[in-house]
Amino acid sequence: MNQISRISIRSYTNNIQSHAHSYHQLVLPLHGSIDISVGEFSGLVSMGDCVIIKSGETHQFKAHENARFIVVDTHILPENITDSPNEKVSINAPLLAFIQFIETQLNHHINQEIEAFTFQFFYQLLAQQPLSNNIDKRLNKVLSYISQHLTTEITNTQLAQLAFLSVTQFKKVFKDNIGVTTQQYIIQQRMDKAKTLLTHTDTPIAIIAEQVGYQSPSAFSRKFKAYFGNSPKAFSRWK
Numbered sequence: 001m002n003q004i005s006r007i008s009i010r011s012y013t014n015n016i017q018s019h020a021h022s023y024h025q026l027v028l029p030l031h032g033s034i035d036i037s038v039g040e041f042s043g044l045v046s047m048g049d050c051v052i053i054k055s056g057e058t059h060q061f062k063a064h065e066n067a068r069f070i071v072v073d074t075h076i077l078p079e080n081i082t083d084s085p086n087e088k089v090s091i092n093a094p095l096l097a098f099i100q101f102i103e104t105q106l107n108h109h110i111n112q113e114i115e116a117f118t119f120q121f122f123y124q125l126l127a128q129q130p131l132s133n134n135i136d137k138r139l140n141k142v143l144s145y146i147s148q149h150l151t152t153e154i155t156n157t158q159l160a161q162l163a164f165l166s167v168t169q170f171k172k173v174f175k176d177n178i179g180v181t182t183q184q185y186i187i188q189q190r191m192d193k194a195k196t197l198l199t200h201t202d203t204p205i206a207i208i209a210e211q212v213g214y215q216s217p218s219a220f221s222r223k224f225k226a227y228f229g230n231s232p233k234a235f236s237r238w239k
Contacts, residue, residue, distance in 0.1 A: 005119045006073045009106050012063040023075050025053040026126075028091065028099050032067025036060065041087035048144055050091050052081060070099045072119075078127035086137055090144030095125045135177050138163040142174070150190050150212050156182055191227045194220070198235040205232050 004023045012034065027034060033046040038059035045051045053059050055075075063069075091099075102118060110118075130143060141162045146154060159182060160170035174182050190212040197208045209220035224232050 004073050004075050005116075007102060007106070007115070007119055007122065008071050008073075009103060010069050010071045011065060011067060012061060012069075013065055014062050016060055016062045018058060018060040020056055020058040021073075022055055023073050024055050024077050026072040026074075026081075027051045027053070028070040028072075030068045030070055030099065030103055032064050034061055034063040034067065034069060039087045043088070045088055048090060048096060048148075049088055051088050052077075052084065052086070054082075068103075070102055072122070074119075076123075078123065080127060080129060086140065088140070089129065090140045091129060092144065092147045095122075095129065096148075098122060098125055136173055138165065139174065139177055146186055146189060150186075150193060151210065152213060154182075154186055154213075187223070187227065190214075191224060194224060194232070195228065195235055198232055205236070208232070 009030070027036070027045065028050045029045060029047045031047070033044045034051070035044055036042075036051055036059060038051065038053050038057055041051070098121065102122070105114070105118065135143075142159045145159065145162055156167050156171060159174075160167045163170050163173070165173060171182065174185075178185055180188070194208050194212045197203050197211065198205070203211075205221070206217040209215075209217045212220070214220035214223070221232055228235070
């Protein structure tokens, strides 16, 4: 059997279609949504989401004709995806940005070597998606929201609404699934992003502070040192 590793841009129709195929398929909306039923999931998949269709799974779907999707056909999937019990998952900001880049590339002529590299890079980003068998499905949108809104204040009330839970219920579900409180998790995500920006870009510390939700550079520096044991300047390659 030849191994399929193909990425394409597709559109569908409002007429319900149903089929299965002998390879895995991922559908990631670029513009608009797709109404799809696969496995235990039935509903809309929109930008920032990915629907996972395993080999041999029959699925029904329809979408507005103007909607566009990145579709990945492949015989190979990273372990975190094959082990996921969820058919619909939220993708993080790096993968979302990359599929938008893929759209631009696929709308122009590219050679086979670039196509192969594009799939490999996509595969590596996919393997880094924070999925887990133990995570409650109601937290998928919550984790995606946190990842995409680190520059702003994030409250338990906002997150609880995304999970359709009361604040009290949400706090318990989050701690039971993630192992830390929401605020501890948000700080972790902010500090990890700040460390990455310090290490790999020449962005000034004051700007990085804003990009991870701190209006005061000094407050950011104190929090960063408390978290990592060193000041932001100690991690910067652009001294």
